[in-house]
Amino acid sequence: MNRANSMRLALLAGALVLAVGCHLEEPLGVSQEATGSLRVVTVLPRSLPLDQVVKVEVTVTPVQGEPVSTVLEGAGDSWGGLMRNLPPGRMGAVRARVLDAADGVVGEVSVADVELEKHRPALLVLVPHRVNPSLGSTAPIIDAVVGARAAVSPGESIRFRVVARGAEASETLTYAWEAVEGQFTDKGVSDAEWTAPLRRGPDALTLKVIGAQGAVSTLRFSVDVALGGGWGNAHEASLERDPVVTELGARPGSQVRVGTPVELEVTAVDDDGDLLSYAWTSTCEGEFEDATSPTTRFTPMEAPQVACDNCQLSVRISDNATRASQVRSLNLCVTNPQPPTLTEVTQSSEAAFAGQRVRLSASATDPQGEPLTFAWTANTGLLGNMVRGAGTGSADWVMLSCAPRDVTPTITLTVTNASGLSVTRVLVVEWEDLWCDEHAPCPAVLGASTVTLTADCTTAQTVWIPDGYTLDGDGHVLTAVDPRDGRFRGAVLSSLGTTAHVRDVTVAARGLSELACDAGSARLRGILFDGASGSILDSVVRDVNQKEGEGGCQEGVAIEVRNARDAESVTHVEVLRNHVVGYQKAGIVGTGKVELNLEDNRVEGGGPVSFIARNGIQFSDGATGRATGNHVTGHAYTGDSAVASGILVAGGAYYDFALCEDIVLFENTVEDNDVGINLSQGEVGGGPLAVSTRLQVSRNTVTHRGPVTNGYPYQAGISDLGGANAISQNKVSGPGYDRGTRPGATFDVDVVAGAASRLFFMTPARETAAGRCSEGLVVQSQDSRGNLSALAAPSLTLEGTGPAATGVALFSDATCTTPLATSGTGWSLVLERTQQEVTFYFQATQLGELTLTVSGEGVTGTQLQRVR
Known part of the structure; x- marks a missing residue:
């Protein structure tokens, strides 16, 4: 037998072995012209229920012809x-269906455009997938x-086509x-x-x-390399899908300080359903709480x-089935910041008393150059007016009245940088004033220039207004009561320093005793x-007031503005739109070297009483100013030793x-007082003054409904x-002021x-337009x-007389409609008894000077008017 024949026999023998070794190569009942074949390798993902x-x-559907099906061999x-x-x-299509015992489809896949050559089997590696899966894929499919071809000769080349899709429809695959x-x-x-290698045998492709x-997603399969190609052996294939990380994060953020833990969490999905293991590593020095946990x-x-x-944290997620x-x-960003350094801390006073403002200041630097915040806290008292600059901070501290017992006032300063590191300093204030009893200090907020009450408040000590501040009551009530073992002394609310303001507060007293009469600064x-x-x-x-409103001590003034009579300068105070009532001695008092402007205040004296002579508004001991538009009522004393005054x-x-000079009392309403307006300035024994004090009392309404209640009587x-x-x-x-009531x-x-x-002309000389009615002239x-003194x-x-006297007319009313009666070459006037004065008006048609001369009982008065 020659060499060629022996080779032919060897091939026939090999074909016989293949035919005997695999029953799938038996004829499938198609026509003898069907010379194509297909090597099918099916890989079932582990996400399918393999135990079912x-x-x-597998069904092959030709473009023309009937479908051909077969059942594959295998397991798992x-x-x-x-x-x-x-x-x-x-x-036309090749479809694989994965069936359970009831022929239910648990997975399938279909591939189109599979090309079969004559006498050369093609290779088809199929991966069936769940039908209508409940969860989508994360790895490519x-x-x-x-x-x-399913097998190639050594050195021969074949082409492979991949049928794959992304987990998302629009995903691009590589x-x-x-x-x-x-x-x-x-x-x-x-x-x-x-291109196959030059040696024979199976070759693994990935x-x-x-x-x-x-x-x-990784698919592994093999291709046979054999002389003359062949049918290709049924090698196994495998599918691996790597875990997919869907989320990786650090909380609270990626910036962290040395020694501060950061929370880590990774979320991963494995399409094969394999158990996952985790391994954390870091490129910087540090410790994991559990390096094998997803969190x-x-x-x-x-x-x-x-x-x-500067520190990378990595996590390796592995599936336990395929690794x-x-x-x-x-x-x-790992940092190791240092806390700020305080370079200076000062307080304006080491000790304090009520109302004294202590200014606190500090400066600090930060090693990292980070911005700093200054936070001030106090265990008692008020903190406010906090100001921050570049590396500096300041605040004010004040205690308005008393300090809680057994409490040392302390202020704590904390300076914090952007990294959250801080330095703290505690400042102590030595308290040199009264201690509180059961009544705590008034709740308030301290601003840059305002102290604002935040609730009604009861106090047994004076509440002081820091120098330069406004006490804003915000509608709240400040009530004075006696301390536990004594009596309330001094003012309920008082200024401290050279400037103060009060607004929108109600100041009251409740149940004050009259154990003794106080004088000086201790007066109520x-x-x-x-x-x-x-x-x-x-x-x-x-x-x-004291003694349930029946106290007889010469104290209990609602509002008092005072200054030393020999003070270097005059203090100026506006007292506007206030209501005072229920006071013991006086409503509003200005005394000493002060200038007051009293407007639109309501001062209620409460009517006749027998135990004290009250006054409504009082200027005394050198005080000056104006009282305009005030309503003063009910100051009456039934005793026989003094009188009560509405305005004194x-x-x-x-x-x-000291004498009070240049006071203006204008358009006030003064009702039912013993003396409505009492200008009680005199020499020793009450005689008239030797000098003029130039007080102006005009256009006030003063009434008394009667009867006579003053016991003096006056x-x-x-x-x-x-x-x-x-x-x-x-x-x-x-009738109370009628001379005929009690002569x-x-x-x-x-x-x-x-x-x-x-x-005397009480009104100044004026200019009047020609033909116009003049303003009133008072003589x-x-x-x-x-x-003022009455003529007999x-x-x-x-x-x-004068150029404008020709054609001039005199009238008794402001509209110049009621002419004065004439008398010879002039007109007749009659002095009104109460203030020994008369008011008249003129109307002139000629321009120039008009000299008016009034005379009676040998006395005269002259004033020059101008008509323009």
């Missing part, structure tokens, strides 16, 4: 077989690899081919060409399909020398400004006081001891004066010093 699989059925995840006697050419032997022309394409997020904590122990992102793994990393007051300028606005002072001006040697609308004061155009009425005891206007010696009869006969004669 009983068979795998690997099934295969050779399908022969198939029509060559393109197949490989459906099949189609090879032109490919990587590997071979133990042989060469791929291009390893990164889905239709790669492979395909990796990689998703856009790095997820990997753990990492504590860096040392900061690397390089800048941020397939994925590594993901994140970067930490509601609001006291002592040597301070400022304002008292929109507030209420009520029931500042007191000074001179009679009281051992009641007067306006009373003046004689200081050459201007008392004019006031309206005085009511010698009741008076409308009572002025100590000499005999009338002049007629009053006075003594030689300027005190009230009738006067008025004459006009």
